[in-house]
Amino acid sequence: MNYISTENLTKSYGLKVLFKDISFHINEGDKIAIVAKNGSGKSTLLKILMGKEIADSGTVTINKDIQVVLFDQEIDFEGELNVEEFMMTLDSAPILALKNYHHALHTENADDMEKALAEMEIHKAWDLENEMKQILSQLKITDLEAKMKTLSGGQIKRVALAKLLLETRAEHRHTLLIMDEPTNHLDVDMVEWLENYLSKAMVTLLLVTHDRYFLDAVCDIIWEMEDFNLYVHNGSYATYLENRMIREDNLNSTIDKANNLYRKELEWMRRQPKARTTKSKSRIDAFYETEKVAKTDTRKQKLELDFEMKRLGKKILELKNIDKSFGEKLLLKDFSYQFQRGEKVGIVGKNGAGKSTLLNIIQGLEPCDKGEIETGETIKFGYFSQKGLTYKEDERVIDFIKEVGENFPLANGRTISASQFLRLFLFDDQTQYSPISKLSGGEKRRLHLMYVLYQNPNFLIFDEPTNDLDLPTLTVLENFLLNFQGSVIIVSHDRYFMDRIVDHVLAFEGDGKIKDFVGNFSEYREFKKTQDAGKKNQVEEETQQTPINSDDSKRPQTKNKLTFKEQRELETLEKEMPELEKRRNKIMDQLNNETDYEKISVLSKDLETVSEKLEEMEMRWLELQIE
Structure with a gap:
């Protein structure tokens, strides 16, 4: 279709x-x-x-x-709505049926309820509310009563994403x-x-x-x-790169042929008398077409960032026993690390774990609560932050770069001008003389990146550099970083970018703990999954163990011999109690992950029943042990 x-x-x-x-x-x-x-x-x-x-x-x-649904970078919302109300603003028949059903529940009107039930059946909306809460839960949005205006930018994006996915499910x-x-x-x-x-x-x-x-x-x-x-x-992406390379090779071959033909045709054009009117018009037209191909600029396909980095001394950067908290939230606890020349460190962890705080502490932008920071005298930081550029509204791109300097040093002793440097980052002459305010969001990010590099730092710090950067620019940046002789710290959720660049990972694991893992990002992820699976198995094994399975020497000694019936009862209890305990733990796990209030109510009652039953069985087991 x-x-x-x-x-x-x-x-x-x-x-x-x-x-x-x-x-x-x-x-x-x-x-x-x-x-x-x-x-x-x-x-x-x-x-x-x-x-x-x-x-x-x-x-x-x-x-x-068909319906066309857009998930845009700019998200419109009414700040006073809570998360659940925002989700229910979808203009679809199943959502409207669900709204009418909730209205009928509150009004307790029999006619309204009958009509609402019919709509729920027609639009297959019974599972929609549970699906909504499931999607929100997967995206780490659990407080459905929170006002949209109180959410962070990342949370708003996740709620909007959940709404979009729900819409694709709701509309049949x-x-x-x-x-x-x-x-x-x-x-x-x-x-x-x-x-x-x-x-x-x-x-x-x-x-x-x-x-x-x-x-x-x-x-x-x-x-x-x-x-x-x-x-x-x-x-795949690899196929695209291969096809692109073939196309560019063919283009370069065409340009070479056009150059040879252009030189011959140019000589012919120059030999013709200016006053002569009998020139072949078709040949003249063909000459200008050949000239256009011959002068095609393919330099953008061969971008290289071979810069002359400022000298880096023996002392780079050392952190000693750093502590940092915000109120009761502990971000760093007794953290020490010594950065080496040329190493590329990836920093990972959940949002709010303290990654950006560490970057600020390293640069002296934020104090630590305890510890020492020793920075080498030759270190010059280059910080690419998430905040973006600060510029005058009418300032032109070329003037913004020239504020740093007219020229930039290359590794071979030559220099390039600010304009040439801008071309390396895909800013053509027309864009260079345009106001920064006219650039797209991605172009501003690209300008920010080159502004950082143009200052010629020897210690680069990138906080989510790949957001809004295009793939051609990312490829240029990656190739540059692979050859960069200074130190690099990268905070990023881009797995491909991290795998290609970093030597090892500093992982924020919560409660001030930072794991230093040697390897790339994907290797750390595999290590973490294996570690988490091991912990889960250990917890399950410990959960399955009960006092009745402990060493016989620790059991209470029976004073009198049990009757045959009592012995069978004891054996039954010892078999059923672990199963009942496992069931109780499973219900508790479900409660911890559930956001549907009706399901929470049902699970709570189940938990109460199971706990009471288990308590009765434990008391009877003790009675039989001491008889």
């Missing part, structure tokens, strides 16, 4: 062309990722498909039997799910959950993402937007 077809779409903003005459189709079951540098029109294309933007020319045909229609950077501000556990959910779900998907592991796990088609065109690649 065809969902969307487009023919010859073109979109520009002023003189800036985003894409020109692109055509494509989206069919049921397609899972498509869009890859392009920031400013190429990815988000604009999504908005055109949603009907929020209009193309300059071309047609978009959307099947009337064909749905195209469009997602713009869905993994931004999600921690690794939640990214992996979403990855698993979307890879298994029977959905049609179009997404923009910089997360390459996520892309490979979820999508099997890649759209590449480059040079105003759209190229389709069937397969």
Whole structure:
């Protein structure tokens, strides 16, 4: 079933062309990722498909039997609504049926209840509320009464994501799910959950993402937007890279041939008398076409960041017995670490665990409660933070960079100008002289990155650098960091980026504990899963053990010989008590993870019944032991 077809779409903003005459189709079951540098029109294309933007020319045909749902980077919400009320603002028939059912429960009107029950059956809405709470729970949103205005940016994004996933479940229609950077501000556990959910779900998907592991796990088609065109690649990210390389090699071969022809045709053009009017018009037209190809700039395909780093002394950075708390929340406890020249450290942990606090302490931006920090005299930090750039509203890109310096030193003793440096980061001449305020969000992140590197630091600190950066820029950054001779600290949830760069991991495990793990990020994740599984098995084994299974010498000695009937009763108790205890522990685990109030009530009653029964059996067991 065809969902969307487009023919010859073109979109520009002023003189800036985003894409020109692109055509494509989206069919049921397609899972498509869009890859392009920031400013190429990815988000604009999504908005055109949603009907929020209009193309300059071309047609978009959307099947009337489908709904198109967008998960945008900008989330609209009413701050006074609580989480559950926000989720229930979905405009779908199953949600409306659920609302009417709750209304009928409160009014206790028989006619309303009869009508509501019929709607619930028609729209298959009985499990919808449980599904909503399950999705929210998976995304670590448990307080459904919390006001939206009190949530953090990451929590708002997770609630909005839950709402979107619920909408695709609630509507029993064909749905195209469009997602713009869905993994931004999600921690690794939640990214992996979403990855698993979307890879298994029977959905049609179009997404923009910089997360390459996520892309490979979820999508099997890649759209590449480059040079105003759209190229389709069937397969993995590696397939896309291979196809792109082949295309670029073919382009370079075409340019070489055009250069040879251009030199010959240029000589012919120069020999012709200016006043002569009998020149072959077709040959002259062909000359200008050849010139256009011959002068194609392919330097952007060969980006290298071979910079001259400032000298790094013997002393780098040492942290000694650092403590840090905020109120009763302990972030760092007796933490010590000595950074070495050239090492690349990844810092991981849940949101709020203290990762950014450690970065601030290292740079002297925040004091520690206890401990010492020794920083080498030659150290110059370069900090790429999540806060973004501070700039004047009308300041131009080129002027912003020139505030640092007119030129930048290269490793071979030469220098490059600020303008050349900007070109390395994919800022063309037109963009360089544009106000920073006119840049897209991703372009501002890219400018922030190059602003940090342009200051020529020898100790780089990156706090979530991959958010909103495009894949071409990430590739340039990764290649630079692999050859960087200074020290690097990276806080990131991007598994691919971390695996490619870091030597070992500092993992915030809670209560001030930091695990120093030698290896890359995926290796640490495997280690952690194995460790957690071992702890879980140990707890289960300990739970299954009861006093009656302990060493015989510790049991109370029976004073009198039991009758045959009493002996059989004792054996039965010793067999049933462990099973009943396991059942009690299982109910308690369910209670800890449950957010549905009705289910909590039922589980609480079950727990009370089981606990009373177990207590009776334990008392009888003791009586039989001391008889």
